[in-house]
Amino acid sequence: MYLRPAAAAFRVHLRNTLARPLFQIMLFVQPFTMVLLTHYVYGHAGSGASFYVMFGSGMSGMWVATAFSSAGDLGRERGYGTIQPVLASGVPLWVVSAGRACGALALSVVPVVTSTLASVFVFRTPVPDELSVVGMLLGVAAFGIGCHSFGLVLGHLFLLSRRTVVLQNFLEWPLIIVSGVIVPLTALPTGVRWFSAVLPMRWGTEAAERSFSEGVIPWPLLGAAVGIAAIYFAAAVALSHAIERRVRTTAGLEVI
Amino acid sequence: MGTPAIEVQGLTREYRTSTGLLRRTARVIPALRGITLTVEPGEIFGLVGPNGAGKTTLIKILTTLLLPTSGQARVLGYDVVSGHRRIRRSINFVYGGERGLYWRLSAEDNLRYFADLYQVPLREANGRVRELLELVGLDDRRQERVEGFSKGMKQRLHLAKSLINRPRVLFLDEPSIGLDPVAARQLRVLVERVRSESGTTILLTSHYMWEMETLSDRIAVLIDGSIRHLDSPQGLRLAAVGSHVVELVLGDDAREETLRAWAGRFGQVVSATASGRRLLQVHTSRPDELNADLATRKLSGIAHFATRDSQLEDAYVLMVEGA
Numbered sequence: 001m002y003l004r005p006a007a008a009a010f011r012v013h014l015r016n017t018l019a020r021p022l023f024q025i026m027l028f029v030q031p032f033t034m035v036l037l038t039h040y041v042y043g044h045a046g047s048g049a050s051f052y053v054m055f056g057s058g059m060s061g062m063w064v065a066t067a068f069s070s071a072g073d074l075g076r077e078r079g080y081g082t083i084q085p086v087l088a089s090g091v092p093l094w095v096v097s098a099g100r101a102c103g104a105l106a107l108s109v110v111p112v113v114t115s116t117l118a119s120v121f122v123f124r125t126p127v128p129d130e131l132s133v134v135g136m137l138l139g140v141a142a143f144g145i146g147c148h149s150f151g152l153v154l155g156h157l158f159l160l161s162r163r164t165v166v167l168q169n170f171l172e173w174p175l176i177i178v179s180g181v182i183v184p185l186t187a188l189p190t191g192v193r194w195f196s197a198v199l200p201m202r203w204g205t206e207a208a209e210r211s212f213s214e215g216v217i218p219w220p221l222l223g224a225a226v227g228i229a230a231i232y233f234a235a236a237v238a239l240s241h242a243i244e245r246r247v248r249t250t251a252g253l254e255v256i
Numbered sequence: 257m258g259t260p261a262i263e264v265q266g267l268t269r270e271y272r273t274s275t276g277l278l279r280r281t282a283r284v285i286p287a288l289r290g291i292t293l294t295v296e297p298g299e300i301f302g303l304v305g306p307n308g309a310g311k312t313t314l315i316k317i318l319t320t321l322l323l324p325t326s327g328q329a330r331v332l333g334y335d336v337v338s339g340h341r342r343i344r345r346s347i348n349f350v351y352g353g354e355r356g357l358y359w360r361l362s363a364e365d366n367l368r369y370f371a372d373l374y375q376v377p378l379r380e381a382n383g384r385v386r387e388l389l390e391l392v393g394l395d396d397r398r399q400e401r402v403e404g405f406s407k408g409m410k411q412r413l414h415l416a417k418s419l420i421n422r423p424r425v426l427f428l429d430e431p432s433i434g435l436d437p438v439a440a441r442q443l444r445v446l447v448e449r450v451r452s453e454s455g456t457t458i459l460l461t462s463h464y465m466w467e468m469e470t471l472s473d474r475i476a477v478l479i480d481g482s483i484r485h486l487d488s489p490q491g492l493r494l495a496a497v498g499s500h501v502v503e504l505v506l507g508d509d510a511r512e513e514t515l516r517a518w519a520g521r522f523g524q525v526v527s528a529t530a531s532g533r534r535l536l537q538v539h540t541s542r543p544d545e546l547n548a549d550l551a552t553r554k555l556s557g558i559a560h561f562a563t564r565d566s567q568l569e570d571a572y573v574l575m576v577e578g579a
Contacts, residue, residue, distance in 0.1 A: 008372030012358065012365070019360040019401075081355025084321055085417070089373035090344035096373070248323045251271065251316075 002095040009099025010106070013073065017107060023069070027107060031061050031115035038182065039123045050126050051212045052182060054119040055136075059143055059181045059208070061111025063201065064172065066144060067151030069104045072168060073097075074155040083159075087244065094240035097155055098233075101148045108147070112140060128213055135211025135218065142225035143181075143204030149232035150200060156239045160246065180205040200228035259333040261425050261457035262295035262318060267327035268481075269313050287313040289481040290327065295459060297424075300451055302472030302489075303461045306576055310481040311461045312351075315427050318459070319349045331425060345374070348423040350414045352430030359403040363394050363413050366402060367420060374421035388416040392446060408439030415446055425457045426450065432462060440467065447471060465569035469493075475568070477575050485575055489568050496571035498523050498541035502563045506534040510557025518555065522546040526574075533559070539566065539574070 017023045034057030042049035074097055077083040086096055119125040158168060177183050178192055179201040188196060196202040203225035210218045269288040274280040288310045295301040303311050316322040318331055320340035329336045331343045350356075358366050364385060371381040389395040392412035402410060411431060418426060428447065432440040444467060450456050462468050468475055469489040477485040477492070485492055493499075504519065506512065512527070515536060519525045523540030540546055543563045550561065 004375060004378075005373050008369050012361065012369050015365065016358060016360050080358070081351070081353070082358060084351070085349075085356055085370070086373065088319055088321060088344055088347075088349065089370065089421075090341055091373050245323075248321065251322055 002091065005089075005091040006095050006099035006102070009096045010103040013100040013103030014107065017069065017073075017103070023065075023107075026061070026064065026069075027110045028114065030064075031057055031111040032118055034058075034060060034111075035115045035118045035123060039119065039125070043123075046126070048213065049184075050119075050128070051209050052184070053123065053125045054116050054127070055112070055140065055208060055212070056182045057119070058112030058115035059140065059205065060176045061115065062105075062108040062140075062144055063147050063176055063179065063181065065108035065111060066101065066104045066147035067154060067175075069108075069151075072155075072158075073100055073104070075158050075168075078159070092237075092240060093156070093244055094152070094237045097152055097236075097240070098148075101151055101155070104151070105144050105148050108144065128215070130213075130215030132211040132215045132217055135216060136208055138217065138222055139204055139206075139208025139211050139225075141204075142207055142222050142229070143179075143201050146200030146202075146204050146225055146229045146232075149229040149236060152236035153232050153239060156236055156243050159243055175199070175201075178202070180209075184209075198228070200225050200232060203228060258297060260294045260330075261297045261299070261332060262293070262301075262459065263328075263330040264291050264293050264314075264318075265328045267291040267314070267317065267329050268325045269310075269317060269322065270325045287481055288317075288324075291478075291481075291483055293476055293483060293486065295457060297457050298451065298455045299473045300447070300458045300460060300471050302468040302475035303459065303478055304463075304465070304468055304475055304572060305478035309478040311478055312429055314478070315349065315429050315459065315461065319347060319427050320344055345421065346423060347425045347427065348418040348421055349427035350411075350418045350429065350431045352411075352433035354407060354410045357402050357410060357413060357417070360401060362399045362401055363389060363405070363416075364398040366413065367417060370417050370420045376420060384420065388419055391419075391449075392416045393442070406439075408435050408442070411435055411439065411443060412446070415443065419450065422454065423456060425459070428458060428460045430462055431460070432464060432467060440464070444471060465567065465572050469568040477572065479576060492575075493566050493568055493571045494541070496574050497539040497566040499566055500540055500543040500563055501566050501570055502538040502540060502543055502546055502561060504536040504538065504561045505530075505559045506536065507557050507559040510534065510559075512536070512557075515555065515557060518553075519546070522549075524574075537570075539570065 035053065038053045038057050042053050087093060178196045179199055180196060185196065185206060203221050207218045207221035207225060210216060210221065267288055268290055271285045271287055272282060273285060274282045291314060305311055313322065317324050317329055317336055320336050320343050323337060332346055334342045336343065367385040367388060371385060376384055389398050392415055394409060394412060402413065432443050435443060447458065451458055460471060472489055474488055475492055476483045487495065516525050519536055519538045522542050522545060523538050526537045528535040528537055538546060547563060
């Protein structure tokens with residue numbers, strides 16, 4: 001029933017985003033910078049740290065492109081004055097935001113691919129022999145699904161109040177670190193590991209990392225990532241209904 | 257008699273705001289204070305009033321983007337609080353200004369997106385987009401990005417977007433704001449065409465009184481959240497001003513009080529200035545008597561005078577200033 005509006009939101013997100021010079025840099029240039037940085041940080045740590053060079057950069061790019069781009073996108077829609085006509089069309093807000101987040105997810109494959117290619121062909125990052133490509137792909141996909149659902153929750157929360165938007169930049173890097181994409185999960189302080197456990201991205205990262213270093217397909221980790229993502233998605237849907245009612249009460253969708 | 261297009265009873269809306277950084281003080285600002293009105297199907301209903309009178313708040317409630325604080329509002333028979341999903345399918349709106357479009361997309365892509373959101377049947381959607389772009393005169397610019405459009409073009413695209421779902425009720429909130437006279441006229445022609453061709457009910461707001469007078473079947477004057485006057489444009493004009501306005505331009509030697517006393521016999525007299533000269537405006541429905549009397553008397557101090565039909569703007573200024 002809502003497939004068509006969601007697909008339309010997907011297309012609009014692709015077109016709108018690709019037209020933004022800032023996003024073009026984020027998609028096509030930033031991954032190289034990140035690979036360069038991680039290469040110098042982990043370059044001498046041997047193949048045990050190769051995952052963070054090859055995929056950490058791309059997956060952090062995926063996180064920024066999906067979770068933060070789609071969350072910020074809802075705020076931008078408010079700024080453009082388009083969120084009111086979208087809401088007034090009768091399509092539930094979560095359908096449109098989920099469609100847009102899928103668009104962001106599709107685009108976020110670009111930094112993963114470019115940073116992986118850069119690390120393999122430019123920086124000659126060592127790859128373990130026992131690597132499971134299928135497990136890796138599934139892990140990255142689970143990570144992406146986690147970004148999508150988590151980004152939906154964030155995006156809807158950002159709509160609640162203009163003040164919450166300031167959290168957007170504040171949260172970006174701490175969440176990347178807590179997801180274990182750039183820094184190994186084992187290096188995180190024990191106190192924050194419990195927090196990372198409730199993030200679907202963390203389980204996707206761990207699944208990808210295990211497939212990379214041990215050559216296995218860690219189904220329980222993949223299941224945890226997708227299961228937690230599903231909970232976030234359900235929360236985003238419930239939140240969107242509550243938010244819709246709240247913004248109708250508080251006039252919170254006015255153009256800023 | 258059928259279901260009214262819009263039915264509002266005792267509608268109120270308050271905004272809560274707070275001031276202060278450390279010690280926040282909450283304030284309640286009443287925007288609507290017990291609005292009651294009915295708009296019949298196919299009617300063009302005008303809503304005028306000064307800035308902050310509550311026009312946009314009323315439209316946002318009727319378009320289901322805001323909830324009322326109390327009272328009832330129904331659009332096409334559905335309650336705006338509980339039946340908002342049903343209402344949304346059958347209405348659309350234009351809010352004045354350039355926002356509300358995707359500037360990085362083309363005109364065609366903007367319309368196609370909203371056709372998808374409103375789930376216009378697929379076999380109709382492309383034709384509908386083309387037809388609307390033609391209607392608003394943008395068919396030759398359909399593939400250009402909106403960011404390159406003039407204000408008038410954006411406003412016409414807004415109107416096209418608002419017609420994508422063939423709405424039964426259309427809300428136009430200051431659709432001609434900022435438009436040049438030619439673009440504003442084109443927009444008025446379009447609005448008239450929409451009503452005559454599809455019988456769409458239109459609720460319109462504008463600060464341009466001649467526009468409201470030309471388009472509206474009835475007009476409500478909203479002041480400080482309440483409807484103070486509600487009638488046809490002509491009814492409002494006649495009740496507040498009379499049929500004519502006689503403007504007496506006063507010379508330097510004019511004794512204003514004497515002239516006011518004389519003119520007051522024919523209607524209400526208002527002092528004004530125009531191009532640095534003092535002016536008395538006589539609102540009257542007996543301009544012939546006034547002119548005849550003026551011809552027979554030797555009244556000094558009148559440099560020249562002119563008689564014209566009264567306009568809605570004359571009535572509006574009186575209503576707002578007298579409120």
